Amino acid sequence: xxxxxxxxxxHDGAAGNAVPGRxxxxxxxxxxxxxxxxxxxxxxxxxxxARPKRIAKGEALFRQGEPPRALFMVLSGGFKATQVTPDxxxxxxxxxxxxxxxxxxxxxTEKPYPATPVAVTDSLVLAWEAQTFTxxxxxxxxLSLAVVRDMGRNIEEAHARLRESSTERVERRIAxxxxxxxxxxxxxxxxxxxxxxxxxxxxxxLMTGATLHTVSRTLSAWEQEGIVDxxxxxxxxxxxxxxxxxxxxx
Amino acid sequence: xxxxxxxxxxHDGAAGNAVPGRxxxxxxxxxxxxxxxxxxxxxxxxxxxARPKRIAKGEALFRQGEPPRALFMVLSGGFKATQVTPDxxxxxxxxxxxxxxxxxxxxxTEKPYPATPVAVTDSLVLAWEAQTFTxxxxxxxxLSLAVVRDMGRNIEEAHARLRESSTERVERRIAxxxxxxxxxxxxxxxxxxxxxxxxxxxxxxLMTGATLHTVSRTLSAWEQEGIVDxxxxxxxxxxxxxxxxxxxxx
DNA sequence: GCCGCTGTTTGCGCCCGCGCAAATCCGCGC
DNA sequence: GCGCGGATTTGCGCGGGCGCAAACAGCGGC
Numbered sequence: 394x395x396x397x398x399x400x401x402x403x404h405d406g407a408a409g410n411a412v413p414g415r416x417x418x419x420x421x422x423x424x425x426x427x428x429x430x431x432x433x434x435x436x437x438x439x440x441x442x443a444r445p446k447r448i449a450k451g452e453a454l455f456r457q458g459e460p461p462r463a464l465f466m467v468l469s470g471g472f473k474a475t476q477v478t479p480d481x482x483x484x485x486x487x488x489x490x491x492x493x494x495x496x497x498x499x500x501x502t503e504k505p506y507p508a509t510p511v512a513v514t515d516s517l518v519l520a521w522e523a524q525t526f527t528x529x530x531x532x533x534x535x536l537s538l539a540v541v542r543d544m545g546r547n548i549e550e551a552h553a554r555l556r557e558s559s560t561e562r563v564e565r566r567i568a569x570x571x572x573x574x575x576x577x578x579x580x581x582x583x584x585x586x587x588x589x590x591x592x593x594x595x596x597x598x599l600m601t602g603a604t605l606h607t608v609s610r611t612l613s614a615w616e617q618e619g620i621v622d623x624x625x626x627x628x629x630x631x632x633x634x635x636x637x638x639x640x641x642x643x
Numbered sequence: 644x645x646x647x648x649x650x651x652x653x654h655d656g657a658a659g660n661a662v663p664g665r666x667x668x669x670x671x672x673x674x675x676x677x678x679x680x681x682x683x684x685x686x687x688x689x690x691x692x693a694r695p696k697r698i699a700k701g702e703a704l705f706r707q708g709e710p711p712r713a714l715f716m717v718l719s720g721g722f723k724a725t726q727v728t729p730d731x732x733x734x735x736x737x738x739x740x741x742x743x744x745x746x747x748x749x750x751x752t753e754k755p756y757p758a759t760p761v762a763v764t765d766s767l768v769l770a771w772e773a774q775t776f777t778x779x780x781x782x783x784x785x786l787s788l789a790v791v792r793d794m795g796r797n798i799e800e801a802h803a804r805l806r807e808s809s810t811e812r813v814e815r816r817i818a819x820x821x822x823x824x825x826x827x828x829x830x831x832x833x834x835x836x837x838x839x840x841x842x843x844x845x846x847x848x849l850m851t852g853a854t855l856h857t858v859s860r861t862l863s864a865w866e867q868e869g870i871v872d873x874x875x876x877x878x879x880x881x882x883x884x885x886x887x888x889x890x891x892x893x
Numbered sequence: 894g895c896c897g898c899t900g901t902t903t904g905c906g907c908c909c910g911c912g913c914a915a916a917t918c919c920g921c922g923c
Numbered sequence: 924g925c926g927c928g929g930a931t932t933t934g935c936g937c938g939g940g941c942g943c944a945a946a947c948a949g950c951g952g953c
Contacts, residue, residue, distance in 0.1 A: 476802070479891060482810035486802055501788070502795040507802065530791075531784035537791070538751070538777065544794045545752040551801035552726070552736055552757065558808045559852030560732035563910065593930065602809030604911060609932055625919060625930060641729060813940065843900060854941060859902055875900060875949055 417445050417519065421468060425492040427543060430535045439529055439536060443519035448472075454495055454510040454518065461499035461506055463520045467491050470516020471578065471590050475599065476508040485599040487547075488513075488590060490578045494543055500526065513591050563603045567611050568640035570601040571621075575630055586633055591626040667695050667769065671718060675742040677793060680785045689779055689786060693769035698722075704745055704760040704768065711749035711756055713770045717741050720766025721828065721840050725849065726758040735849040737797075738763075738840060740828045744793055750776065763841050813853045817861050818890035820851040821871075825880055836883055841876040 419436035422428050428436055445468075448454060454465055457476060467489050474487045474495070486508050489495055499506045500523045521529070530537045550573070557566050571588075579586040594612065595605040603611075612628075615621045620636060622629040630636060669686035672678050678686055695718075698704060704715055704722060717739050724737045724745070736758050739745055749756045750773045771779070780787045800823070807816050821838075829836040844862065845855040853861075862878075865871045870886060872879040880886060 476806060478806060478810055480810075482806075484806045484809055486805070497791075498795040498798050501791045502799060503792075504799070507799060527788065530787060534781035534784075534787070537780060537784070537787035540791055541751040541780075541787070541794060542753075544791060544798065545748040547798050548748050548794065548801060549752060549754070549757060551798060551805060555736070555801060555805055555808065556726060556728060556732075556734045558805065559734055559849075560728055560730075594932095595930080599809075605931080606912085606933085607910060609930095610910095613932070623931090844902095845900075855901080856903085856942085857940060859900095860940095863902070873901090 417441065417443055421445075421519070422466070425466075427466070427492050427494070427539055430539055431533065432535075435533050435535060439533070440519070442525050442529060443521050446518050446520050448512045448516045448518060450512050450515050452512050454512070455506050457507060457509045458505050461496060461503070461523060463522055464494065464496040464500045464526055465518045465520050467493045467495065468517040468519060470512055470514045470518075472510040472512055472516065473592070473596060474508040474510040483599055485596050488574070488577065488592075488600075490590065494540075497526075497540065498544070498547075558602050563601070563607055564611055565640055566601040567597065567603060567608060568636050570597055571628070571630070572633070572636055572640060574628075575633065579630070582629070585622070585629050585631040588628045588630070592628070593626055667691065667693055671695075671769070672716070675716075677716070677742050677744070677789055680789055681783065682785075685783050685785060689783070690769070692775050692779060693771050696768050696770050698762045698766045698768060700762050700765050702762050704762070705756050707757060707759045708755050711746060711753065711773060713772055714744065714746040714750045714776055715768045715770050717743045717745065718767045718769060720762055720764045720768075722760040722762055722766065723842070723846060724758040724760040733849055735846050738824070738827065738842075738850075740840065744790075747776075747790065748794070748797075808852050813851070813857055814861055815890055816851040817847065817853060817858060818886050820847055821878070821880070822883070822886055822890055824878075825883065829880070832879070835872070835879050835881040838878045838880070842878070843876055 417440045419433055419440050422436060422440050423433075428439070431439065443466075446465075448470070454472060455461075455463075469491055471488065471490045472493075472495060473485055474489065476484050476486050478484070489510065495510050495518075496506060530540060553569075557569050561569070574588050574590060574592065575586050578588060578590040580589050581587075593605075594608045597603075598605045598608045601608070612621060612623050615636075616623050618635070620630075620632045622631050667690045669683055669690050672686060672690050673683075678689070681689065693716075696715075698720070705711075705713075707726060719741055721738065721740045722743075722745060723735055724739065726734050726736050728734070739760065745760050745768075746756060780790060803819075807819050811819070824838050824840060824842065825836050828838060828840040830839050831837075843855075844858045847853075848855045848858045851858070862871060862873050865886075866873050868885070870880075870882045872881050
């Protein structure tokens with residue numbers, strides 16, 4: 394059965410708070426691990442079909458409940474995706490830094506966005522229309538595989554958190570949460586690992602299923618022991634090994 | 644850049660506890676929702692590259708920690724995937740009935756299987772070698788899209804459980820867990836909905852992050868109120884609406 | 894038909910971590 | 924430089940649900 398070459402709907406990047414200038418090419422995404430399996434031509438075409446967009450700190454990429462018209466890749470900056478429950482509770486589902494996808498799950502399941510990703514820093518993202526991206530996936534198998542690999546990691550992370558939340562005490566969950574943050578957006582500095590992601594105690598609580606009070610208490614205790622070094626929306630791991638011990642051992 | 648047509652490694656279905664008889668064709672999978680977006684030719688080819696396998700009740704499809712050589716689709720029966728933590732705790736990550744995939748996440752992330760799916764009934768599955776399936780995905784975009792849709796649902800379910808586990812009290816979590824089970828493998832009977840999936844109180848606890856004691860107590864209370872009807876590894880929802888109220892309202 | 898195993902029920906006490914409250918601190922904007 | 928708002932710290936008390944223990948019930952095998 395002959396399958397016709399998929400049409401990619403074209404659009405120009407002049408609307409909204411799109412970034413003025415030329416259409417993006419592969420150079421913008423070449424360094425991202427996500428696109429490693431694509432060759433230069435594929436990367437160029439994928440990038441050319443995206444629209445770059447600046448999101449100022451505090452702005453949302455989209456809002457929980459909206460129909461999924463587009464999906465995004467973070468180029469620089471970072472986002473935290475929070476979900477509010479019908480009864481007003483809030484959970485931080487995910488943080489995404491450079492190379493992270495956002496909105497893709499909803500595009501594939503064709504259900505409303507389940508969370509609202511808010512920029513924690515001025516950020517730059519690429520945006521693809523839903524149909525454009527699925528068409529690109531159909532055209533480039535390597536892109537499909539990159540997507541399933543990424544989603545697989547999402548699932549494994551969610552399952553890890555799920556396992557933790559039902560078998561581990563708060564202290565360990567917090568240790569795991571912080572280690573995850575460090576792994577994702579940590580930077581080695583002279584005397585430890587710095588988390589380059591402005592995050593509050595509240596957020597850590599919302600990520601680990603604890604209250605900000607408990608998080609604060611725990612971090613204070615660790616600070617006493619010289620394991621971490623805290624600050625306002627700032628955290629440095631002085632002794633990551635000790636955290637690993639707390640997370641896995643006792 | 645011309646991409647050569649992908650070679651599909653062939654194998655014959657005579658080893659292990661493979662099902663004797665002819666190679667499966669599309670008729671085995673036509674009725675599954677997962678394959679709806681594929682046309683008949685595609686379905687035939689996808690099925691023809693799989694090996695059918697019977698799994699007796701209590702047997703494992705694969706074991707946590709093994710390298711992901713294959714992925715599976717449940718045709719009949721059911722599995723519960725349990726994960727054991729380093730410190731000996733256990734969690735039920737997922738239950739899979741007909742039409743459910745298993746092992747796919749590990750195949751895509753190329754990390755060891757994170758859980759062990761055990762058959763709760765005599766079951767029949769299709770098995771694809773890892774490379775065979777990725778090659779099929781590369782050949783048939785519709786298959787890739789079916790996979791990402793399925794994985795997207797996995798992610799949404801995991802996130803829902805995650806949200807529940809950190810914002811909801813035990814009773815509601817149990818209600819949600821049971822409703823999820825009913826939605827996935829419930830059968831309408833004369834006086835309610837029967838869960839056609841042999842499951843113990845223990846398992847429900849492991850799925851919802853509660854102890855079997857609490858689950859038992861909760862179900863007993865509901866039984867008093869006529870909301871459910873329990874039995875050994877058996878459950879009937881007499882008043883699903885009441886459960887919905889418990890799960891969502893107060 | 895009996896026995897043993899596995900799943901289920903129920904009681905009791907204790908402890909972790911939430912809920913509430915209030916003080917303090919730090920950075921950013923003006 | 925100053926003030927304000929959001930972030931953080933810390934104290935106190937209570938209660939949900941786990942941990943432990945023991946008895947009971949259904950099902951399958953011999």
